[in-house]
Amino acid sequence: MIPVITISRQFGSGGHSIGEQVARELGIPFYDGEIVNRVAIESGYAKELIETQGEYTNPSAVWFDMSSAGSLYFQSPQDEIFIAQKKVILECAQKGPCVIVGRCADYILRKEGIRCMNVMIHADMEHRKKRVLERYENISDVSIEKRLAKKDKQRKTYYKYYTDKNWGDFTEYDIMLDSGTLGERTCVSTICALAEVF
Amino acid sequence: MIPVITISRQFGSGGHSIGEQVARELGIPFYDGEIVNRVAIESGYAKELIETQGEYTNPSAVWFDMSSAGSLYFQSPQDEIFIAQKKVILECAQKGPCVIVGRCADYILRKEGIRCMNVMIHADMEHRKKRVLERYENISDVSIEKRLAKKDKQRKTYYKYYTDKNWGDFTEYDIMLDSGTLGERTCVSTICALAEVF
Secondary structure, eight states: OOOEEEEEEOTTSSHHHHHHHHHHHHTOOEESHHHHHHHHHHHOOOHHHHHHHTTOOOTTSSOOOBGGGSSBOOOOHHHHHHHHHHHHHHHHHHTSSOEEESTTHHHHHHHTTOOEEEEEEEOOHHHHHHHHHHHOSSOOHHHHHHHHHHHHHHHHHHHHHHHSSOTTOGGGOSEEEEHHHHOHHHHHHHHHHHHHHO | OOOEEEEEEOTTSSHHHHHHHHHHHHTOOEESHHHHHHHHHHHOOOHHHHHHHTTOOOTTSSOOOBGGGSSBOOOOHHHHHHHHHHHHHHHHHHTSSOEEESTTHHHHHHHTTOOEEEEEEEOOHHHHHHHHHHHOSSOOHHHHHHHHHHHHHHHHHHHHHHHSSOTTOGGGOSEEEEHHHHOHHHHHHHHHHHHHHO
16 A cells, blocks of 8 residues: 655755655545644644644744753644644554655654555755756855755754654665656656555 | 665675666676675685675774875785775776675765765664574574674774765665565566656
């Protein structure tokens, strides 16, 4: 049976689009924006906040361990969103095969012992820059490099904070593909073929 | 045209065997032991030394930069073997499509601008332990774990020393596959399929 497929991706590598195509070709649900909607209901936070904060964290933000006063601590909005996201991801995965993009889904599912095939999509700076510039207007050549580097850093920090593992470390993934050198279409067909025999 | 395929692998992941099967199925040469033979001729060192030292190095070994006396420095045997290996790898790749296992071939070829598809094969400790125990006698369950960890460390150090890059960093590879979860046969067919469209 086709497993739950998680897709981690570098910003601008086309991972979202690849995930969408994989889901369509395999005829299984695709969760990305859908998770945002459900998390909004679950957590009470606005969709816009979940979209911007749902994969990013500020570890130094709002976390006090007041040991002297017992073990009181305050959850940051990011922590609350993470907890709601985790719940929604597990609910999605328990319904059957699907594709889930980002949000530490690989870690969350493995930890809960749910069978999943963890994929990571990456590409070099040139390919990612080209892809983003083709899709978004009003972004200069210089600012896009900074933006890509910042997004990479944010995802790494988020993953490390909530999983204590290193985002992009090969030990966490079954398949890692360079969408820049292989092309989006080849990534889609490879993931579909592997999902059939996983 | 099928590219030169380099295969980096964690010890015990089956990367050597996967490379051999890929070469056979694509009908292209497979270089591993063959490189050892040629390097022996090229460098004058014994095959046994190349086999044991050809992917390992002791960075602190024999390297003096005597700046005050000009720019005299002594090459360690490992450095001499690396230089001979590099020459042999480039000669092999220039002849046409082939599979080359280990020895920083991915880095050497990319740096020289030779078209290549860089693959990395890994697996978790349990799968690698099982694989090694099935193939080698007289290895206890305890010593094999230590041996695997040591080999990993040696390969990382060797790669870092000669390339100044991190072995296993996804930015260096087009495809990374977990042979433990995917199985050897699936890795072979995936690499063959990707080589045909690379």
